[in-house]
Amino acid sequence: MIKGVKVMLIPKNKQNTLMFQSAGVKRFAFNWALAREQENYKNGGKFISDNDLRKEFTQLKKIDEYKWLNETSNNVSKQAIKDACIAYKRFFKGQAKFPKFKSKKKSEPKFYQDNIKIQFTETHVKFEGFSSSTKKNKQKLNWIKLAETNRIPFGKDAKYVNPRCSHNGLNWFISVGVEFSNNTSVPVNENIGIDLGIKDLAICSDNITYKNINKTKKVRKLEKRKKRLQRQVSRKYDNLKENKVSIKGEKPKKTKNIIKLERIIKTVQHKLNGIRDNYTQQTTSEIIRREPSHISIEDLNVSGMMKNKHLAKAIQQQSFYEFRRQLEYKSSWNNIELRIIDRWYPSSKTCHDCGYIKKDLNLSDREWICPDCGIIHDRDMNASLNIRDCDKYKIYKIA
Template structure:
C-alpha cells in the first residue's frame, strides 16, 4: 500500500463558507493561545507544557462564559491547532525550524483540521463535523459540502490528516489516502530529458514540449496583470493619507481581480507541467534521466531570472519524482557538472568554447545536431551507466 495526498476544491454555499471562516478563526485563536502559553512559561523558567495539559486547560476556557463562542466550533479543530503549536515549538528547540510566529488575521492563510474518523466522503460531497447539530434533514444538509471534482477521493478508504484551507478565492480540502501499489510493465528503453527556456523539455526519443509562457493566452494574461498592478498602485497613491495608505472599495475590488489573474496564470503553468510529466511517465520507460540544474544560480542572471522562474524547473522535477516512484520507474539525476550540452554524442569530444547563443552543435567529426537534443541523448547515455 502507498499513501497519496489528494487535494480537491470545495464549492460551499454562503452559510457553509461563513462556518469555514469561523472554524479557521477558532483554529488561529487556539494556536496563538497555546503559543503564548508556551512562550510565557519558557520566559518564567518553566518546563515544556505538553499539548494534553494545554488542551485540558483550553476545554475549561471553552466552557467559560467569556469564550462561549467557541462552543459553535468543533472541539477537534481547536485541539489539533494546539497540538500543531506544541509541535512547532518543540521543533524549534530541536533546530528543525525557525521560532514559530503568531498567526495574523490579515496575513496568515485561513485553515483548519477535521477529525479523520468523523469525516465522510461521497462521490460528490464531503461531510464536516459540527456545521449543524440539528437532526432535521434539511439542516443536516448543511454538513455536506460539494466537491468540485467528483469521484476523486475514494469513499471506503482510511483518511489521514484532513486539512481545509482558503487561498484567497476558493476553499480546498487535502487528505492523505491509502492506495494499492500499481506495478506496470516497463519498456527496456530509457529517456533523457534536457530542460531549457526556449522549450520546456527536449526528450531523447524525439518528443519536444514547448514553452507555455510563449503562448498567446499566457501573454495576454501577463499583460492584463501588469495593467491591474499599475491600476492598484495608482489607487493607493491617490488615496494616500500622509504616510499611511487608505484601502478603498475600488482598491479591494481591483486586488481581487488581480488575485484571480495570478491564480489563472499559476493554474495554466501547473496544469501544463502535470500534463507534460504524465505524458512522459505514461510512455513507461525503464528509467528517466534529468540534469541537476543550479536554479538558484540561474535566478541571479537578471536577463533570464523571470523566464527561469516561469518555467518551474523545481516543480517539474518534483512531479517527475513522485510519478516515477508511483509507477516503479527509476529516476536518475545527472551530476551538476556533467557536460551534457558540450559533449559530442558521436565521438565524445568536449567543445569547451560552446556559447549559450550557439543553438546548433557542430563537431570536428562532422556531427551537426541541435544542442538541446544532443544534451538529451547524452543524458540518456549517462542514465544507461547508472540504471539498475
C-alpha cells in the same frame, strides 16, 4: 501507499462563513498554545504536553468570554494545539525555526477535519461541526460541493489521512491523504533523458518535445491583463498618498476600488497558476505513462540561474523545481528509477557520438557542428541524449 489529493470547494454563503469561523478558532488555539509554552519556559517550567494543554483549553471554553469557541468542532482546536506543540518541539531539536504567531491579516486561513468523521461522495464532502441538528434540511449545511467529481475515492474501504481545508485568498480547498494499494509492476521500456530549458519546457531523448506554455496566446493575454491591472492599482495608491494626508505612522486606508482591483488581480493570477500547474502535471504524467525503466534529469542550480536578470522571470515561470518534484513522487509510485545528473556535467557541450567537448559553446548557439566527427547537433536534443546515457560515466545519483 498514501497519495495526496487536493480539490477546490464550492461552499454556499453560510458554509463559507462557518469555514472562516473554523479557521479563526484554529488560529486562536495555535496562538494560545504557543503563548502558554513561551510563558512556561520563561518561568523555568518544562515542556507542556499537548494533552495537558487540551484539558486546559477545555476549561477555558467554559468561561463566558470564550464561549464562541464551542461553536466549531472540538477537533479543530485540538489539532491546532497539537500542531503548535509539534512546531515548538521541532525548534528545540534544531529541525526548524521558532514558530511564529498566526496573523489574521497575513496568515493563510486553514483548519483540520477529523479523518474518521469526514465523508466523501462523488460530488460532496461532509464536514463535522457545521450543524448538529438531525433534521435533513439542517444536515445539508454539513455537505459542501466539490469542484471536481470522482477525484477522491469514497466508500467503506477508503481511508483518509490528515484532511485540511485552506483558503488561497479566492477559494477554499480540501487536501487529504488517501491510502492506495502499492504498484508492483516494474517498467522495462527504453530509458528517457530530459533536458529542461526556456525555449521549450522539456526535450526528451525519445524525440518528443514539450513546448513552453508561457509562450501561448492565452497565457500572454492574461499576463498583459495582469500588468495593466497592477499599473491601475499603483496609480490609485499614488493618488491616495497625494490627496489624503494620513496621521504619522498610519497608512492611508484602501478605497473600495483598490480592494476590487486587487481581487481581480488575484483572480487573474489564480488562472495563470492553474494553467501552468495543469500543464506541468500533464507533462510529467505523460512521461511516466511511457513506462521507461529509468528517467534521467539534470540537477539544475535554479537559484544561480535566477541571478541572470534577463532570464530570471522566464526561469521562474517554467517552475523547474516543481517539474522535478512531480517526477520524483510519480516515479516512486510507478517503480521507475529517477536519476539526478551532476550539475557540472557538460551535457550540451559534449558530442553524443564521439564524446568531444566544445568548450566555447554559447547559450545563443542552438545548433553546433562537432569539429572532431562533423555531425550537426541540435543543442537540446544532444543534451537529452547525453543525460539519458549518464550510466556510461557514473555521474548521477538516485532520487
